[in-house]
Amino acid sequence: MSSEAVTVLGGAGFIGSAVARRAAAGGRPVVSLDRVRQEPPRLPPSVEQRQLDLLVDPLAVPDGLLVIALGGSDPPGGAVWRIVLDQAVTTARALPALRGRDVVLVSSVEAGLVPDDPAIEAWCAELLLLARRPCPPWQVAELCRSLVAADPTGSGTLGLAARAQELLVRSVVDPARLTVLRAADVFGPGQDGVVARLARRALAGLPLRVPDAVRTLVPVDDLAAVALAAEPGTLHAGLDSLPLPSVAALVLDTLGSSAPVSLGPPAADVGPVGTDEFRRRLGVGDGRERLLRELRSFVGRLATDDGPAFVPALPVVLPPKPRRPDEVAVRTLACLETGAVRGGPWATRLADGLREALALPPESALLVVSSGSAALRLAVQAIAGPVRPGDVAVLPSFTFAATGEMLAQLGYTLRFCDVHPDTWTMDPASLTAALAPGDVTVVVAVDALGAPA
Numbered sequence: 527m528s529s530e531a532v533t534v535l536g537g538a539g540f541i542g543s544a545v546a547r548r549a550a551a552g553g554r555p556v557v558s559l560d561r562v563r564q565e566p567p568r569l570p571p572s573v574e575q576r577q578l579d580l581l582v583d584p585l586a587v588p589d590g591l592l593v594i595a596l597g598g599s600d601p602p603g604g605a606v607w608r609i610v611l612d613q614a615v616t617t618a619r620a621l622p623a624l625r626g627r628d629v630v631l632v633s634s635v636e637a638g639l640v641p642d643d644p645a646i647e648a649w650c651a652e653l654l655l656l657a658r659r660p661c662p663p664w665q666v667a668e669l670c671r672s673l674v675a676a677d678p679t680g681s682g683t684l685g686l687a688a689r690a691q692e693l694l695v696r697s698v699v700d701p702a703r704l705t706v707l708r709a710a711d712v713f714g715p716g717q718d719g720v721v722a723r724l725a726r727r728a729l730a731g732l733p734l735r736v737p738d739a740v741r742t743l744v745p746v747d748d749l750a751a752v753a754l755a756a757e758p759g760t761l762h763a764g765l766d767s768l769p770l771p772s773v774a775a776l777v778l779d780t781l782g783s784s785a786p787v788s789l790g791p792p793a794a795d796v797g798p799v800g801t802d803e804f805r806r807r808l809g810v811g812d813g814r815e816r817l818l819r820e821l822r823s824f825v826g827r828l829a830t831d832d833g834p835a836f837v838p839a840l841p842v843v844l845p846p847k848p849r850r851p852d853e854v855a856v857r858t859l860a861c862l863e864t865g866a867v868r869g870g871p872w873a874t875r876l877a878d879g880l881r882e883a884l885a886l887p888p889e890s891a892l893l894v895v896s897s898g899s900a901a902l903r904l905a906v907q908a909i910a911g912p913v914r915p916g917d918v919a920v921l922p923s924f925t926f927a928a929t930g931e932m933l934a935q936l937g938y939t940l941r942f943c944d945v946h947p948d949t950w951t952m953d954p955a956s957l958t959a960a961l962a963p964g965d966v967t968v969v970v971a972v973d974a975l976g977a978p979a
Contacts, residue, residue: 531555531734532754533588535580535620537573538564540631540717541709541746542595546573548750557588565929580616582660587623591756593630594620594695599684605849606683607670614650614673614690615666618657630705630753631695635742635762635799636685637879646686649673650693663847664855705868707749710764710799713824714746721821724774725828728783728912736770737790738913743768745820752807765805765813776818780825823967841904843976868896900926902970903936910968913937917967920960922952922979925972933970941966950974 532549536542537558546569556573558564578585580596598612640646656666673690674683689929692706713721720741727734742764773785781976799868805813827868848854861867877894886892894899906919919938921929924945933940942954951974960966972979 529554531557531588532593533557533559533587533590534593534595535559535596535616536597538562538569538575539595539598541712541715542593543568543716544714544746545593545595545752545753550746551755555588555590556755561585573581581611581621582662584633585620585623587620589627591628591630591754592624592926593753595632596702597687597691598887599634605847607667607674608847609683610670610673610687610690611663613687614694615653615657615661615670617691617694618653619661621654621694624695627699628703628756629695629699629965630707630756632749632753633692633706633708633765634684634688635708635710636682637688637692638762638799640689640847643801645676646673647687647693649676650690650697651723652817652904654691654694664711664851666826666852667852670940699765702758705753705758706760707753707763707804708760708799709749710742710762711745712744712746712749712763715779715827717746717823718843720770721777721824722828725776725781725825728758728777728785729829733784733788734774734778734941735788735790736774737770738771738792738796739836740767740769742801743773743817743821744804745817748808748810748820750818752804757807759803759848761803761807762799762801763804764799764801765810765817766801768817773821776821777825780822781829832836899932900929902932906933906936906968906970916965917969918963918965919970920957920966921970922972922974924950924974929970929972932969938968945974949977951977951979 532546534542534546534549534556537556539547542558543564544554547567550570550572553899558569558573559578560575561577561579563569563577569575569877594617596616597609601608601612622659643894649669650699653666653669672687674699677683677686688708695706711720713719721743724734724736742762743766744764748765752763760978771787773788777783777786791806801813802907805811810816857872860869863936873894877892879895881892884892893904895904913936915921917938918941919933920941920943921933922945930940941960943960944953945951946953952971957969961969973979
């Protein structure tokens with residue numbers, strides 16, 4: 527196996543970390559460049575992790591093979607323009623580091639559906655001008671949205687972003703030194719894709735609803751193996767194609783589950799793609815046999831996985847990023863410049879929009895307040911009424927200080943309730959004990975880190 531060093535752009539992600547792990551297991555020096563760091567086993571200790579934001583930080587890449595595994599297909603908050611941001615804009619910023627070296631680009635099979643179009647090339651030219659300087663999201667969001675809105679090919683955002691990314695990379699990398707892997711549906715530990723979602727529903731005894739569509743599937747370790755071989759050319763990364771109802775049947779059979787299956791309407795479908803060249807590079811003759819074996823192994827691992835994904839078993843809900851960070855940035859700077867942080871035109875527009883969305887009658891009152899503490903005080907007063915001497919309020923011991931502060935400001939005596947170790951929300955047994963004296967007027971339950979109390 528080659529001892530050439532490997533640098534992975536996006537090395538902390540699902541595909542990037544698989545490439546880094548496989549390279550490290552083969553004894554190759556590995557550097558991961560990503561916004562976040564990963565702990566073992568996602569990335570082994572031998573992988574050097576350099577934490578940086580490729581959109582804004584200067585990029586220095588060690589010598590050796592460079593693997594680009596950037597972006598994703600599930601943007602936070604449904605802001606699809608962030609697919610363009612994470613794939614195309616980040617890649618444009620990294621272009622100077624690609625010249626004169628061997629590069630592997632993990633693209634998307636959807637890129638192959640996008641025909642040549644001068645509009646995409648013009649968009650890339652405009653991006654290259656901006657990418658000479660740092661490109662924080664709020665400065666390039668409008669450009670990203672323009673590609674999504676134009677959609678000159680009707681192929682969808684993922685295909686457009688992947689095609690733009692390929693055009694950018696091809697503009698600086700010698701074709702004889704470039705490998706482009708157009709990945710189909712990738713599955714493996716650490717990714718909640720279509721196979722994992724079907725398996726988790728089956729394990730919970732929930733019904734499976736699958737669209738009438740065909741997917742070309744590839745295990746993430748096989749994708750990593752072909753990527754590290756770095757044999758130039760463009761190919762589809764997949765073992766074989768299966769109808770999704772057949773995948774659901776395999777999941778149920780592997781798990782011994784009798785969960786019901788229903789067929790949904792046809793979905794947007796890439797359809798079967800040619801995988802002969804990928805299998806040749808992998809050294810696999812029968813892709814169907816290998817795919818079925820890998821699918822059963824992956825589903826079986828999900829069924830026997832010990833322990834929760836989090837300890838305690840809390841599904842932390844991350845706050846969504848703003849859909850329009852450029853507008854948020856402009857308004858924040860306007861507030862800082864003028865000193866007006868409340869009562870301005872945006873507060874009025876928010877109140878009007880809420881009134882319309884909630885279909886409130888004209889005689890009802892709607893107040894937009896300047897802080898969460900003020901909102902909590904109003905909510906408690908509206909529900910519990912005026913505080914009387916000796917009134918007690920129960921609240922969880924694990925919460926933000928404002929929960930207790932606003933109750934004390936209103937005049938309540940505080941009684942803390944313990945939280946459950948698996949959810950960090952109010953423990954029912956502890957709450958029962960807190961209510962036993964019979965002097966409690968109000969209970970304030972807190973949804974901890976997005977987990978409902």
